[in-house]
Each structure stands twice: as structure tokens, then as C-alpha cells.
Amino acid sequence: MEITNIFSDLPDSSEEIFETLVSSKGVRIERIVSSGQASPEGFWYDQDESEWVVLLQGRAALRTDGSDEVIGLEPGDAVNIPAHLRHRVEWTDPDVKTVWLAVFYR
DSSP states (O other): OOOOOTTTTOOSSSSOEEEEEEEETTEEEEEEEESSOOOOTTOOBOOSSEEEEEEEESOEEEEETTOOOOEEEOTTOEEEEOTTOOEEEEEEOSSSOEEEEEEEEO
8 A cells, every 4th residue: 555645746837737646447547737827718628527525725615517607626526527517617727736536437
């Protein structure tokens, strides 16, 4: 058994980083590190898998297709996104690394 820390080795890069931590049949767990990123204008995620995501550090906002409501997220906030619910990232904190833990499942 290996002990790791979700906050270790945060990238210095300003690019958004997606890192698979664990994967098996039917489930994938990722660490996502954002640095001020947002979904491109007009872009919507439309995933075949459901996604449960918790914000661990930083701040961010999501929006679902067909809604004008922006869902603000602070550390500790979690949301379950059903498969094929079109959604986008409106913004992530440009001043602090935003660290997400995302669980994708079928």
C-alpha cells in the first residue's frame, strides 16, 4: 500500500492538468488542477459517464445547459453530474490552484 497526498506535486504550469489516480472497470478517479481555466465559449461537456466531483482547494463555478444559474463552489462542495447532463466550467480561481477530485462512474 502506498500513501499519497492529493496536494503534493501541484504543477507549476498555468495549464489545466487531468491526472488519473485510480481506474478500474466502471470507475475512474481523477485529480484535476485548474489555474483560472473556463470552458471555451459555447462548449459543453456531454459525458457518457456520471461524474461526482468535490472541490478541495480554490474556487470555481459550473453551469448546466438550459439554466442561467451559475453554481459557485467553495472547498468541500461536491456535486453529482448525471451522464449526458450538458455542463460547463464558467470559471476557476485565477489566483489559487483549484484542485478537484472527480469520480467518473457508470
